[in-house]
Amino acid sequence: MHIMAQETVWDEAGSPSLKSYTISNYKQLPQVQALSEEVRFEMDVVASVLPFKTNNYVVEQLIDWDRVPDDPMYVLTFPQKNMLKKRHFDQVAQMIKNETPKEEMDKKINDVRMELNPHPAGQLELNVPSLKDGTKLYGMQHKYNETCLFFPSQSQTCHAYCTFCFRWPQFVGMDDMKFAMREGEQLAQYIGEHPEISDVLFTGGDPMIMKAKMFRTYVDTLIDAKLPNLTTIRIGTKMLSYWPYKVLSDDDAAETLDTFRHISDSGLHLSIMGHFNHPVELSTDAVKSAIRKIRATGAQIRTQSPLLSHINDDADAWVRMWTQQVRLGCIPYYMFIVRDTGAQHYFGMSLARAYEIFTSAYRRVSGLARTVKGPSMSATPGKVLINGIPEIGGKKLFSLRFLQGRNPEWVGRPFYAEYDEKAIWLDDLKPAFGGRFFYEEELEARYSGARQLKKD
Ligand SMILES: *Cc1c(COP(=O)(O)O)cnc(C)c1O
Ligand code: SF4
Numbered sequence: 001m002h003i004m005a006q007e008t009v010w011d012e013a014g015s016p017s018l019k020s021y022t023i024s025n026y027k028q029l030p031q032v033q034a035l036s037e038e039v040r041f042e043m044d045v046v047a048s049v050l051p052f053k054t055n056n057y058v059v060e061q062l063i064d065w066d067r068v069p070d071d072p073m074y075v076l077t078f079p080q081k082n083m084l085k086k087r088h089f090d091q092v093a094q095m096i097k098n099e100t101p102k103e104e105m106d107k108k109i110n111d112v113r114m115e116l117n118p119h120p121a122g123q124l125e126l127n128v129p130s131l132k133d134g135t136k137l138y139g140m141q142h143k144y145n146e147t148c149l150f151f152p153s154q155s156q157t158c159h160a161y162c163t164f165c166f167r168w169p170q171f172v173g174m175d176d177m178k179f180a181m182r183e184g185e186q187l188a189q190y191i192g193e194h195p196e197i198s199d200v201l202f203t204g205g206d207p208m209i210m211k212a213k214m215f216r217t218y219v220d221t222l223i224d225a226k227l228p229n230l231t232t233i234r235i236g237t238k239m240l241s242y243w244p245y246k247v248l249s250d251d252d253a254a255e256t257l258d259t260f261r262h263i264s265d266s267g268l269h270l271s272i273m274g275h276f277n278h279p280v281e282l283s284t285d286a287v288k289s290a291i292r293k294i295r296a297t298g299a300q301i302r303t304q305s306p307l308l309s310h311i312n313d314d315a316d317a318w319v320r321m322w323t324q325q326v327r328l329g330c331i332p333y334y335m336f337i338v339r340d341t342g343a344q345h346y347f348g349m350s351l352a353r354a355y356e357i358f359t360s361a362y363r364r365v366s367g368l369a370r371t372v373k374g375p376s377m378s379a380t381p382g383k384v385l386i387n388g389i390p391e392i393g394g395k396k397l398f399s400l401r402f403l404q405g406r407n408p409e410w411v412g413r414p415f416y417a418e419y420d421e422k423a424i425w426l427d428d429l430k431p432a433f434g435g436r437f438f439y440e441e442e443l444e445a446r447y448s449g450a451r452q453l454k455k456d
Helices: 037-049 056-062 072-077 086-097 102-114 120-126 183-193 212-224 253-265 285-295 315-327 351-362 440-446
Strands: 020-022 053-055 140-144 147-150 199-202 232-237 269-275 300-307 331-337 373-378 382-388 395-405 414-418
Touching: 037 086, 037 102, 053 056, 056 072, 086 102, 140 183, 140 395, 147 183, 183 212, 212 253, 253 269, 253 285, 285 300, 300 315, 300 351, 315 331, 315 351, 331 351, 351 373, 351 382
Parallel strands: 147 199, 199 232, 232 269, 269 300, 300 331, 331 373
Antiparallel strands: 020 053, 140 147, 373 382, 382 395, 395 414
């Protein structure tokens, strides 16, 4: 007595509608029904702790079900047993089997979540800006001088969830973000008060979840404020991978593209920060056509992704990604190291291996793809690039450099850590020549009292 999901029509004439699958309905998928009972139970366990959402485009167009469970797009959106540590998995599995009452279960699940470092890099405490009149702006972050992040209240979800996402606490309702009524005006006011800001980055979730009308309102507010310091609007989005129909055939596709054009026509640069994790995301007619339409509005598309075990941990995948991005007119921008939160133990890899994969891919692509910067860690003091693994005076070292720093003076300054084959994050590293890293004392002084600094 199974309800089966309908297959979507994807041909060119069609205008497919988005169908989401979450823990409550994913068993309707025929592809999932073909999996074993045990695998479905494992998904139920993991999805009780970490967010789970996929959709019909990902399931029907991107996942190669013949390759499941190893298929990268499957791993990217479907929960896998090992995304929880064994101890956590067993604990939650047992509660489900015992039909533990909801209240007790919720409490235990929350305990598990708290053990997954839900707020790495001091996200909550360190980056909340305020207006000159003292109003706190919870829908914004301002960590690096030039760029402020804006989280519109309408974009707190995505077309599907990435299993590695560091914003997972937001999607399971741990972070109750308090939004202002007049966010758009406050954003414009803040940028006006901070002449050092040149870029505003719309982020979320995925801002392209937002209806075009709402997005247009924010954009108009920014443009109408005639802020002399503002040069660029960026949109951090995964719609090109998860739902390219947002600019092809959705009801508000034309209006979305119109708004992009309006930004360019107003004399600002629009940079779409497209999030791609695997070459297959760049392979469908839909994504190619979406990229063409966006570029025709005057926008540039820059690309970024973390390096992920089980998904893209080989140089070949990156060569194919960067090459295809250049072919489609996109600009490779960042390769990140996966953050110290959630399922990092599953997706992470040693810094040494990350550097090796980056370098061997970088050596095999045209200079036009070497616009990419990485591998980089977004840590509490800033974005730290692994610049090389040199041997200096007979000693093997990590050579590191800030791409962004809480203090701009830190940017570009090389520093060295002892080589450690097992290190996976900045806090695993020790200064190469004793003492402390040059920024540590200042970081502590600037943010004394803030929680978690030692850890991050
Ligand atoms: C990466 C990042 C930015 C943007 O940095 P760019 O190097 O200009 O792309 C801004 N804010 C935060 C918090 C970031 O992590
Ligand atoms: S699209 Fe971005 S914000 Fe959304 S789940 Fe993926 S990584 Fe997280």
